[in-house]
């Protein structure tokens with residue numbers, strides 16, 4: 001082991017390989033953000049450059065445009081299967097927050113959570129990877145690497161399986177599925193250190209002056225354009241982001257409006273199947 | 276100074292964080308200690324204090340530090356930790372992951388989940404209530420989970436008037452319990468988590484106490500030693516054939532390996548040399564060590580698969596048996612009864628198992644022992660048992676290698692218990708050869724294939740029969756053509772590992788358990804190569820070439 005990043009990588013690769021061995025129908029939720037980029041990179045590490053299952057994207061149609069461009073380019077360049085799902089009913093009926101016809105939480109619930117559920121059930125996935133991390137937010141700090149969802153996609157957070165000694169929950173009843181979280185033990189800082197070290201491509205708007213970002217603003221976390229705000233500060237590359245992160249004391253998801261709603265609104269969203 | 280210089284100078288470097296679990300009886304102040312520790316060291320993210328304040332006001336309760344960790348609404352509503360959580364933190368000395376664990380008896384499996392990941396533990400005991408049931412059970416489980424660095428924190432000293440006498444009383448009682456299970460704590464620290472006495476600063480109210488505060492205590496723990504110098508244990512996780520390479524993938528549990536090393540795979544004892552280490556987008560390393568996820572190729576193609584454990588042939592042996600003796604803790608709602616079928620997962624091996632005998636049953640909170648006649652292990656109990664496995668697996672004593680010396684038990688889809696191997700039957704390979712008769716497995720290893728029976732249909736031409744016999748021989752398979760009057764020797768030949776070619780009449784012997792093939796038409800002869808793969812144990816690598 002050369003350093004701590006190698007340890008994080010080895011653990012994630014182990015988890016990814018374990019899921020690949022254990023689950024027949026497997027996909028990876030690819031939100032196109034920095035964590036997903038790292039996760040996809042780790043897949044290639046695990047399988048010697050190959051990407052042996054599809055990337056799944058839940059497209060709300062409100063994403064920051066650079067994300068979609070990045071998604072389509074990378075899929076072409078790296079040659080992986082991409083499955084995109086959109087909740088067209090709700091989107092076309094304009095029952096969304098940006099249209100003024102839904103609260104943020106209702107909007108997330110329909111365009112993300114419901115679309116994700118239909119993506120999983122349509123394709124009969126036994127397991128999907130999701131790039132969440134424990135340091136992001138309180139309920140995620142309590143997650144497992146292999147986290148079961150019942151037939152209604154719900155997360156029974158009051159009764160989670162024990163997880164010890166790198167033995168994971170790979171046995172599951174029919175109709176249920178497993179969320180696999182290979183990045184659970186990484187921090188935001190680790191993610192950027194790794195992106196810098198490995199030179200992993202990320203959506204350019206993480207950096208100031210790119211896309212619609214003014215020279216002194218950038219995105220810290222990527223989501224739907226109407227509900228994601230930029231942070232102040234100049235950072236033109238990963239190493240400059242690292243400097244700022246070290247000095248900052250502000251929670252990463254503070255720029256994501258849906259997290260700041262009523263105290264347990266986000267918890268409910270997650271219990272119902274959101275990432 | 277240029278921009279880039281200042282950047283590299285300031286660049287934060289993340290080290291391996293030390294993982295600390297906070298355990299102890301419910302309500303003794305674990306979550307409060309974590310909240311207070313974060314606040315007193317200036318580690319709370321901006322706005323967090325205000326949001327905790329708001330949560331408390333909404334519920335009309337006084338300020339609760341525990342709300343930092345108790346993220347679920349139901350946890351806040353009931354003021355109880357349900358599930359374990361992790362949070363990052365650093366002192367001037369190093370980085371930490373703080374793992375908060377629930378103290379309620381109902382949630383032991385969550386406590387185990389948190390504690391199993393820790394390098395060191397703080398075990399909290401409230402000064403007013405003193406040593407309680409989970410104080411003891413948690414202490415016991417820490418030792419089973421292999422956590423050697425434990426500091427006992429006596430909390431709520433404010434409720435005991437910061438009394439040195441009370442502190443000594445609690446310490447003495449708990450020390451006695453720990454000595455009963457052979458655990459020596461690194462120290463005892465008095466604090467009041469809620470008031471912040473002894474958390475990040477020493478308190479004048481505890482001026483009789485000569486030791487360090489909690490931050491000092493954390494900094495005094497040491498990183499667990501790296502296992503790179505030990506014997507190699509490389510459990511195979513999977514075999515990949517994405518391109519021309521046949522890559523054996525897995526994580527090294529201990530020791531190290533490099534190209535050119537001779538590996539022996541257990542169970543079975545097949546041997547080959549490492550041809551190459553395989554990497555993607557990474558500088559090629561000469562040697563890889565414990566903790567690393569790697570891929571290797573071999574010089575000769577062996578049939579090895581997930582579950583096999585590779586060791587370096589010149590190093591000591593690994594134990595192989597269909598029986599293991601272990602210490603277990605049971606977390607399942609349904610008791611583990613003697614004789615009931617469950618599944619053991621050890622490294623990457625999975626095998627059906629049942630408890631053959633319970634030698635000792637221990638109540639982990641009272642240390643009461645039942646030696647005779649126990650028929651089941653109930654939730655939260657600990658036991659010493661013998662497990663019988665459906666087939667042989669490779670394993671170690673936990674103190675030789677944790678990765679191959681510990682296992683979990685899966686009961687009806689759920690991980691329901693954990694075990695530590697205590698009495699592995701090591702035998703060196705030579706010793707075994709002298710002391711034991713040669714097993715069919717060993718005979719097969721010598722021949723390079725297993726026994727088989729090929730039955731010729733009546734209509735098959737003599738040419739085809741000879742062709743098949745020659746093809747087998749060419750592929751270095753020991754064959755014998757059974758004549759009509761030799762039918763009674765069939766069993767012996769198969770037992771000896773021979774591939775027998777017989778007439779259709781011998782079909783009545785089909786139940787023999789060897790590999791079988793019926794060649795009834797000339798077309799069937801094409802399938803002989805696939806059959807050869809099966810005989811050599813290579814059948815399930817679809818595109819394998821011989």
Ligand SMILES: Nc1nc2c(ncn2[C@@H]2O[C@H](COP(=O)(O)OP(=O)(O)O)[C@@H](O)[C@H]2O)c(=O)[nH]1
Nearest residue numbers: 301302303304305306307341378431467468469
């Ligand atoms: N008086 C006093 N109360 C405390 C102290 N530490 C924690 N508490 C209270 O004890 C209760 C349980 O604390 P909590 O941290 O939730 O306990 P846990 O179950 O061990 O996590 C809460 O109401 C705390 O405010 C302390 O040092 N002194």
Ligand SMILES: [Mg+2]
Nearest residue numbers: 305306355356
């Ligand atoms: Mg608690």
